[in-house]
Amino acid sequence: MSDTTLKKISQVLGISISTVSRALKNHPDISDATKKKVTELAETLEYEPNATAVNLRTKKTKLFGLMVPSVTNMFYDSFIAAIEEESRKIGYSLLILQNNEDTAAESDNLKLCRQNRVSGLFACYSHETDNLAAFTKLKTAEIPLIFFDKVPDDAGYNKICLADKEAASLAADELLKRNKQNILAIFGSRNLSITKRRLESFTGSFSNNKKVSLIIENAHSTKHAEEITYQYFQKQNKPDAVFCMSDEILMGVMKSLMRLQISIPAQTGVISLSDGSIPSIYYPEISFVETSGYNLGKLAFKRMQECLTGADEPVEEFVPSRFVEGGSL
Amino acid sequence: MSDTTLKKISQVLGISISTVSRALKNHPDISDATKKKVTELAETLEYEPNATAVNLRTKKTKLFGLMVPSVTNMFYDSFIAAIEEESRKIGYSLLILQNNEDTAAESDNLKLCRQNRVSGLFACYSHETDNLAAFTKLKTAEIPLIFFDKVPDDAGYNKICLADKEAASLAADELLKRNKQNILAIFGSRNLSITKRRLESFTGSFSNNKKVSLIIENAHSTKHAEEITYQYFQKQNKPDAVFCMSDEILMGVMKSLMRLQISIPAQTGVISLSDGSIPSIYYPEISFVETSGYNLGKLAFKRMQECLTGADEPVEEFVPSRFVEGGSL
DNA sequence: GTGAAAGCGCTAACAA
DNA sequence: TTGTTAGCGCTTTCAC
Numbered sequence: 001m002s003d004t005t006l007k008k009i010s011q012v013l014g015i016s017i018s019t020v021s022r023a024l025k026n027h028p029d030i031s032d033a034t035k036k037k038v039t040e041l042a043e044t045l046e047y048e049p050n051a052t053a054v055n056l057r058t059k060k061t062k063l064f065g066l067m068v069p070s071v072t073n074m075f076y077d078s079f080i081a082a083i084e085e086e087s088r089k090i091g092y093s094l095l096i097l098q099n100n101e102d103t104a105a106e107s108d109n110l111k112l113c114r115q116n117r118v119s120g121l122f123a124c125y126s127h128e129t130d131n132l133a134a135f136t137k138l139k140t141a142e143i144p145l146i147f148f149d150k151v152p153d154d155a156g157y158n159k160i161c162l163a164d165k166e167a168a169s170l171a172a173d174e175l176l177k178r179n180k181q182n183i184l185a186i187f188g189s190r191n192l193s194i195t196k197r198r199l200e201s202f203t204g205s206f207s208n209n210k211k212v213s214l215i216i217e218n219a220h221s222t223k224h225a226e227e228i229t230y231q232y233f234q235k236q237n238k239p240d241a242v243f244c245m246s247d248e249i250l251m252g253v254m255k256s257l258m259r260l261q262i263s264i265p266a267q268t269g270v271i272s273l274s275d276g277s278i279p280s281i282y283y284p285e286i287s288f289v290e291t292s293g294y295n296l297g298k299l300a301f302k303r304m305q306e307c308l309t310g311a312d313e314p315v316e317e318f319v320p321s322r323f324v325e326g327g328s329l
Numbered sequence: 330m331s332d333t334t335l336k337k338i339s340q341v342l343g344i345s346i347s348t349v350s351r352a353l354k355n356h357p358d359i360s361d362a363t364k365k366k367v368t369e370l371a372e373t374l375e376y377e378p379n380a381t382a383v384n385l386r387t388k389k390t391k392l393f394g395l396m397v398p399s400v401t402n403m404f405y406d407s408f409i410a411a412i413e414e415e416s417r418k419i420g421y422s423l424l425i426l427q428n429n430e431d432t433a434a435e436s437d438n439l440k441l442c443r444q445n446r447v448s449g450l451f452a453c454y455s456h457e458t459d460n461l462a463a464f465t466k467l468k469t470a471e472i473p474l475i476f477f478d479k480v481p482d483d484a485g486y487n488k489i490c491l492a493d494k495e496a497a498s499l500a501a502d503e504l505l506k507r508n509k510q511n512i513l514a515i516f517g518s519r520n521l522s523i524t525k526r527r528l529e530s531f532t533g534s535f536s537n538n539k540k541v542s543l544i545i546e547n548a549h550s551t552k553h554a555e556e557i558t559y560q561y562f563q564k565q566n567k568p569d570a571v572f573c574m575s576d577e578i579l580m581g582v583m584k585s586l587m588r589l590q591i592s593i594p595a596q597t598g599v600i601s602l603s604d605g606s607i608p609s610i611y612y613p614e615i616s617f618v619e620t621s622g623y624n625l626g627k628l629a630f631k632r633m634q635e636c637l638t639g640a641d642e643p644v645e646e647f648v649p650s651r652f653v654e655g656g657s658l
Numbered sequence: 659g660t661g662a663a664a665g666c667g668c669t670a671a672c673a674a
Numbered sequence: 675t676t677g678t679t680a681g682c683g684c685t686t687t688c689a690c
Contacts, residue, residue, distance in 0.1 A: 003470065005683060016661045021685065029659055046466065051444040052390065053683035055381040056666050071413065072406045072606075080400050084427050088434070093441050096425040098413050105417070112422050115380040137375065141332070222610075251610045258587075259612040277401075281551075281580045283588040334667060345677045350669065358675060382667035385682050 004045040012045075013037055024049075055117070064304070065113040065121040067097040067106070069150075074247060075275045075293040076124075079148065082297025083122060090305075092119070101126040110134045113143075120144040120304050125152045144307035148300045149293075150194065151316075158307065159316040160300040162291045164194055165201035167273050167321035170289045171243060172205030176212070178329055180241035180269060184215045184232050186225050186253065187245040198245050198273070215239065225252030233260050233268070241269035241329070247278045254282055269329040276324070284327030295319045333374040341374075342366055353378075384446070393633070394442040394450040396426040396435070398479075403576060404604045404622040405453075408477065411626025412451060419634075421448070430455040439463045442472075449473040449633050454481045473636035477629045478622075479523065480645075487636065488645040489629040491620045493523055494530035496602050496650035499618045500572060501534030503600060505541070507658055509570035513544045513561050515554050515582065516574040527574055527602070544568065554581030562589050562597070570658070573601035583611055598658040605653070613656030624648045 006024075010017045015034070023030045023038035024047075041047075055061045064087055068076040080096065087094050095118060097109035106126065113121055114137065121138060125147050132152055138145050144158070151159040175183060185202060188195045199216070206212050215232065219225035225248070232239055233256065242257075244250040250272040262268055264284060272279060272288045279286035296319045303317065335353075339346045344363070352359045352367035353376075370376075384390045393416055397405040409425065416423050424447060426438035435455065442450055443466065450467060454476050461481055467474050473487070480488040504512060514531060517524045528545070535541050544561065548554035554577070561568055562585065571586075573579040579601040591597055593613060601608060601617045608615035625648045632646065 007683075017684080018662080018686080019660055022660085025685095031659060034659080048440070048443045050385075050446065050683050052381055052384045052446055053666090054685080056379075056385050056668090056682090057684045057686090059666065061381065071400070071409050072403070074401070077401045077406060080425070081427065084400065084425060088426075088437060088441075091441075093424050093426075093445060095422050096409070096413060097417075097422075098410065108417060111377070112417075112420075114377045116422060117379065117381055255610055255612045281584060283584045336667075346667090347669080347678080348676055351676085354669095360675060363675080379667050382682090383669080385666090385684090386668045386670090388682070 004042070004047040005050070006047075009038065009041055009045065009047060012041060059117075061117050061119050062092045063095060063116060063118045064092055065095045065097060065109075065116075065118040065123075067099060067109050067113075067121065067123040069101050069124055069126055070098055071096065074277055075149075075291075078275055078293035079297040079300075082294045083301055086298065086301040099126060103131060107131065107134055110138070114138065114141065118143060120146070120308065122146050122148055122300055122304070124148060124150040126150060144304060146300050146303055146307070148296055150192075153193070156314055158303055158314045160296060160303055161316070161318055162194075162296060163318040163321050164197040164291075166318070167289045167291050168198040168201040168245075169205045170321055170323050171271050171273060172202050174271060174287065174289075174323060174329060175241055175243065175269075176205070176209070178241075178269065181211060182213050182215075182237065182239050183241045183243060184217065184229070184239035185243040185245075186217045186219050186228060186249050188218065188249065189220050190218050195245065202243070219249055219252065222248045222252040225249040226255045227252075229253045229256035230259065233257065233262055238262075239268055241271065244270070244272035244274075247272065247274050250274060250278055250286065250288075254286075264328050271329055273321075279324075279326055279328075282328075286328045287324065287326040289321050289323050291321060292319065333371070333376040334379070335376075338367065338370055338374065338376060341370060388446075390446050390448050391421045392424060392445060392447045393421055394424045394426060394438075394445075394447040394452075396428060396438050396442075396450065396452040398430050398453055398455055399427055400425065403606055404478075404620075407604055407622035408626040408629075411623045412630055415627065415630040428455060432460060436460065436463055439467070443467065443470065447472060449475070449637065451475050451477055451629055451633070453477060453479040455479060473633060475629050475632055475636070477625055479521070482522070485643055487632055487643045489625060489632055490645070490647055491523075491625060492647040492650050493526040493620075495647070496618045496620050497527040497530040497574075498534050499650055499652050500600050500602060501531050503616065503618075503652060503658060504570055504572065504598075505534070505538070507570075507598065509598060510540060511542050511544075511566065511568050512570045512572060513546065513558070513568035514572040514574075515546045515548050515557060515578045517547065517578065518549045519547050524574065531572070548578055548581065551577045551581040554578040555584045556581075558582045558585035559588065562586065562591055567591075568597055570598035570600065573599070573603075576601065576603050576607045579603060579607055579615065579617075583615075593657050600658055602650075608653070608655055608657075611657075615657045616653065616655040618650050618652050620650060621648065 006017045006020045010020045023035045099106040146158045148160045187199050217228045273291050274288040279288045335346045335349045339349045352364045428435040475487045477489045516528050546557045602620050603617040608617045
């Protein structure tokens with residue numbers, strides 16, 4: 001009872017396995033009478049095709065791999081949510097893998113993907129690791145590979161990214177528009193390419209503007225962003241705006257502003273690049289430039305489908321940003 | 330080159346497939362010389378066992394299903410993280426499924442689990458759905474099923490839950506200890522069993538205490554919690570403490586308190602049941618009773634392993650809570 | 659319109 | 675110590 005197979009159905013009905021198989025697939029060759037018999041019995045016997053057997057026979061799996069540094073991260077979550085929704089729509093399942101930026105874990109995960117013969121892999125290229133080689137194995141196995149968010153410099157890979165430069169300059173524009181003069185801009189770790197792009201674009205927007213005093217800082221964590229903010233807002237000459245490169249930084253900044261009871265936007269403005277959920281938990285809500293993990297997921301998935309249907313020239317694509325007005329500027 | 334099989338290795342070496350298979354498994358019967366030859370060739374040919382074939386043959390998959398209402402939720406994230414870590418340790422992969430509390434999606438997901446012949450399933454029992462029957466199909470197929478967090482009332486299932494009653498009463502104790510007299514307690518939707526348990530235990534702690542005035546409210550969303558808080562703190566007789574049943578409620582409460590510039594803990598105390606990440610983004614940090622998704626995951630996984638090794642009597646277990654002092658009381 | 663047969667890549671009992 | 679064989683559940687070509 002526990003496991004119905006085509007064979008069992010065929011035996012009960014006294015017909016051949018292949019007829020059962022075809023009937024269940026609604027093959028035109030099979031008579032309606034047979035189809036009816038078969039589908040009904042399959043129903044009562046609770047037949048479920050054995051994906052393992054199908055995969056082995058067809059040499060395809062309906063399985064995607066998705067590797068992120070950590071699932072406990074709002075940005076990656078919304079990416080995962082997008083991929084999960086789309087995958088389910090086309091009958092695919094999703095293998096979730098975390099590497100915690102650890103090369104050993106990454107290798108394990110990649111191995112799991114290879115052994116499970118995933119049909120495609122979405123992955124972040126964690127910067128610590130230099131084992132692009134392990135990824136290349138997938139490529140030679142002709143498994144489509146989509147890097148997202150954190151991607152290698154190397155051409156020759158599909159890369160789906162946030163429009164970091166655009167996002168940073170949109171934020172800069174808002175700051176300029178509101179005549180902020182003394183801006184504390186906090187970015188992430190200097191060695192991340194994402195930081196470089198955002199930083200470059202942001203500072204570039206102020207380059208021929210001599211009225212604005214720009215303080216650039218790099219925070220490696222929420223806590224660090226909190227400390228930096230605390231220091232600057234204890235000084236005489238306080239910033240009149242804070243730019244946060246990410247949600248993690250925004251949370252640190254806000255904590256210090258709460259602590260020092262700096263009122264927003266009266267005493268200082270705040271703007272962030274953000275996935276969108278954190279800005280709305282504060283009052284006033286934080287104005288932000290949207291860098292949406294969800295949209296990134298949708299775009300990455302679209303690219304995956306193209307790869308599955310033959311596209312092979314790697315592309316680099318960007319998810320557009322938009323400014324969302326809160327009340328913090 | 331792209332896909333090395335045992336057959337290919339055996340042909341190159343002029344030995345049989347089964348010898349290759351055994352050599353690769355370090356079977357004692359095989360001579361060291363042969364083992365060496367085989368492993369070396371496997372290495373250079375980048376052999377990866379085909380999990381699909383192994384699964385078919387052994388009738389086992391190294392695959393767990395994990396179904397949550399939504400992955401964009403801090404609590405479930407940390408649960409997922411725990412399960413992922415443990416699964417990888419024992420060479421299992423994780424199929425992630427979301428149902429968004431939608432019965433149709435849930436059915437799809439369950440079907441994917443059945444078709445993929447997962448070795449076990451971790452699932453929330455979303456309250457909207459009454460299709461326990463679909464889950465029962467798994468049980469009859471002898472697939473271990475662990476309900477977590479949201480679980481059916483029905484006995485006969487493995488249930489791993491937060492110690493809701495304990496957590497709520499721990500929070501109540503802290504409130505009593507600090508002599509709070511006018512407490513606004515905000516719980517989630519009344520129809521959730523989790524709400525019932527927390528509510529019952531919380532109010533029970535105050536039952537023979539006539540000095541405390543307890544205001545019980547139910548919020549169905551963060552936004553709703555925000556509104557409720559806003560109302561009560563505009564009144565003359567403001568609460569001297571707010572109890573939040575969850576992180577979602579806490580965020581709503583804090584937004585209104587920020588808006589009304591109520592200082593914490595001077596004007597009102599705040600305490601929450603929480604997974605732990607949200608309380609630390611505020612200043613002062615919010616005191617909370619930990620209801621950890623991560624620990625829940627670890628415990629659920631432990632139970633899964635027991636099931637895999639023969640345990641079949643369903644159990645109900647609870648993750649203990651502890652009070653974490655912030656500065657908000 | 660249906661059936662027989664081969665085979666996907668692997669494991670494991672049995673033989674030698 | 676190694677090889678032979680059967681078969682997991684399915685799809686698909688070819689034959690009738």
